[in-house]
Amino acid sequence: MNNSQILDEDEVLFKPIYYSGKGFYILGAALLAVLLFGVAMYLRQLVYGLGETGMNQPVTWGFYIISFVFFIGISHAGTLISAILRLSKAEWRRPITRMAEVITGIVLVIGGIHPIIDLGRPDRIMHIFERGRLQSPLLWDLTSITAYFTASTIYLYLPLIPDIALLRDRGGRFHKLYKILAWGYAGTEKQKHVLEKAISILMVMVIPIAISVHTVISWIFSMTLQPGWHSTIFGPYFVVGAIFSGIAALMIVMIVFRKAYHFEDYLKEIHFNYLGTLLLVMSLLWFYFTFAEYLTTFYGHEPVEMRVFLYKFVGGYAPYFWLMVVCNFIIPLIFLTNKKMKTISGLLIASIAVTIGMWLERLIVVVPSLANPRLPFPTGIYIPTLTEISLFAAAAAAFVLGFMAFSKLFPLISIWEIKEGREESVRLVSERLNQYLPSKGHIKKIV
Amino acid sequence: MALYGMVIDLNKCNHCESCITACKVENNLQIVSKESAEMGRVMQWMRLATASYEGNYPDVRPVTMPALCLQCDDPPCTKVCPVRATYRRDEDGIVAQIYPQCIGCRYCMGNCPYNVKVFNWYKEAQPIEYEKCYNIDVAVRVKGVVEKCTFCIHRLQKAKENAAAEHRKVTEEDYIPACAQVCPAHAISVGDLDDPNSNVSRLKSDYRKFTLQEELGTQPKVFYLSAKSK
Numbered sequence: 001m002n003n004s005q006i007l008d009e010d011e012v013l014f015k016p017i018y019y020s021g022k023g024f025y026i027l028g029a030a031l032l033a034v035l036l037f038g039v040a041m042y043l044r045q046l047v048y049g050l051g052e053t054g055m056n057q058p059v060t061w062g063f064y065i066i067s068f069v070f071f072i073g074i075s076h077a078g079t080l081i082s083a084i085l086r087l088s089k090a091e092w093r094r095p096i097t098r099m100a101e102v103i104t105g106i107v108l109v110i111g112g113i114h115p116i117i118d119l120g121r122p123d124r125i126m127h128i129f130e131r132g133r134l135q136s137p138l139l140w141d142l143t144s145i146t147a148y149f150t151a152s153t154i155y156l157y158l159p160l161i162p163d164i165a166l167l168r169d170r171g172g173r174f175h176k177l178y179k180i181l182a183w184g185y186a187g188t189e190k191q192k193h194v195l196e197k198a199i200s201i202l203m204v205m206v207i208p209i210a211i212s213v214h215t216v217i218s219w220i221f222s223m224t225l226q227p228g229w230h231s232t233i234f235g236p237y238f239v240v241g242a243i244f245s246g247i248a249a250l251m252i253v254m255i256v257f258r259k260a261y262h263f264e265d266y267l268k269e270i271h272f273n274y275l276g277t278l279l280l281v282m283s284l285l286w287f288y289f290t291f292a293e294y295l296t297t298f299y300g301h302e303p304v305e306m307r308v309f310l311y312k313f314v315g316g317y318a319p320y321f322w323l324m325v326v327c328n329f330i331i332p333l334i335f336l337t338n339k340k341m342k343t344i345s346g347l348l349i350a351s352i353a354v355t356i357g358m359w360l361e362r363l364i365v366v367v368p369s370l371a372n373p374r375l376p377f378p379t380g381i382y383i384p385t386l387t388e389i390s391l392f393a394a395a396a397a398a399f400v401l402g403f404m405a406f407s408k409l410f411p412l413i414s415i416w417e418i419k420e421g422r423e424e425s426v427r428l429v430s431e432r433l434n435q436y437l438p439s440k441g442h443i444k445k446i447v
Numbered sequence: 448m449a450l451y452g453m454v455i456d457l458n459k460c461n462h463c464e465s466c467i468t469a470c471k472v473e474n475n476l477q478i479v480s481k482e483s484a485e486m487g488r489v490m491q492w493m494r495l496a497t498a499s500y501e502g503n504y505p506d507v508r509p510v511t512m513p514a515l516c517l518q519c520d521d522p523p524c525t526k527v528c529p530v531r532a533t534y535r536r537d538e539d540g541i542v543a544q545i546y547p548q549c550i551g552c553r554y555c556m557g558n559c560p561y562n563v564k565v566f567n568w569y570k571e572a573q574p575i576e577y578e579k580c581y582n583i584d585v586a587v588r589v590k591g592v593v594e595k596c597t598f599c600i601h602r603l604q605k606a607k608e609n610a611a612a613e614h615r616k617v618t619e620e621d622y623i624p625a626c627a628q629v630c631p632a633h634a635i636s637v638g639d640l641d642d643p644n645s646n647v648s649r650l651k652s653d654y655r656k657f658t659l660q661e662e663l664g665t666q667p668k669v670f671y672l673s674a675k676s677k
Contacts, residue, residue: 049567057566058556121550127550136526224557370557381487
């Protein structure tokens, strides 16, 4: 197999960068319209005040904080999964890591904007830097999200360099941009060595940062006195939920782009099969945490906690709560344990269910606790307005648009890693296997 | 060092709501529209909270009590503020708000176990008569900031300055918040809790004394007196 043939084989990965179908432009325009509508609604909110939302006293946090937690949660898909797979030398990671990292990058920006949207005085945002109190969990959050964003964009960029070099060598569109971004990468032994070393340092660093991000987000809630929030389990509970929703989002993205860009040859059933198993594990873990959290509350039976508990289980939020249980536990369980249903479309259904379910989980964490404060006068009700809904839609549109834009600039599947896999994986894996297995002489003796 | 506190005698209170009105006028509180009020966005630093209902149908009566910022000695709200827009003053124990510093994240509202903080959701047009009689000692808040009862801190400031000019200490007559001043039943008293001879210290030792959610350890400095427990 010579070089030109290999290039030809991976041509399908380059194709989306150079050719866009009609559907791409239509979808792009539609999403842009949604995004612009959201921006317009935000400007309206900026002019008139936060009264444009459905928030009130005592439900002082609503859709914006829910979206914030949800999108930051999805960001765990990426870097964390890709880092863990790389670290564990899982060979099947090769076509997945790039998409996972892109999700993180885009979603962190979207999620990170949400607290600013939620501010009553966004013009005073600099106060956080000028006179921030490090004792406030909001500051921890700012710190860890910034750290995570920095680490994960670098972690996205580094494995991208060889691919940018490939694009640069091809010439054509954005040639100058690629030339700058490729940093003169030519694939020499030394460059390769440095790159791999940098990636392996980063992938170890990124894991604790990623875990800290969602732990700290949960601490925003659990550091308060609110019933239903003040819980020690929240840190790990949120991290599990984040990885859970992250895997689901990753699968949706993979399935959609596999179909749209004809990546069938790269993203095979086996990838989805493995990720599906991972999703099932996270679903069970999520259920375990949820069960532990609510059982403790129920047996403690404190009146203030029970008001929130009953509000979720049988009260106003019961439909959302039970829908969440169905989406996060029952549907994944049905689709992922049954071999016949664990097809790609089955996985798509399960992933969409999990994404909806995890959004509902954030809703169920944020609103019922605020609506049932310790001193029950007044209790609250929360109905989101068009502003909040359109901003959520805009955030979702921005996510898809971001992905579409990325796919027009860079390959969505790491080409050099695929090539490397083709050239070296078999040798590396068999070498590794030989290390695991007992030596041949030993086997001979037993036989 | 003084430690200002309040005692509200619920057995004297006749629910006339004049403290609420006085507070609203004294502190230039925004008057919100009917729609906003229905959404639960009433701007009151002092409000009449319905604690429970008594009697059997059809003779049901709400049991109400004046509720305001309890000026906790260990306030949960100040701990979470990212910009120190709310803090406990060391010189008099009052939990104060700095409106030009607040970024409007509403974290303190979420962490207040007593729900006494209010937010400027809108900047609504005020009746011209109201605007004309704004209290010049209190800043009119912009939209998007959190506010709450400050124990009429501007009155304390004035009393301190006057007392300093006259080379004497602040007496109980010098500093009276608006709600206590107008209460026709003399149910509200404010004073120095550190001074054992003050009116509030005397009232505080009454057997009827209780505070809200004492078990949280926030150490409220607003005490209620009631023959029936809450």
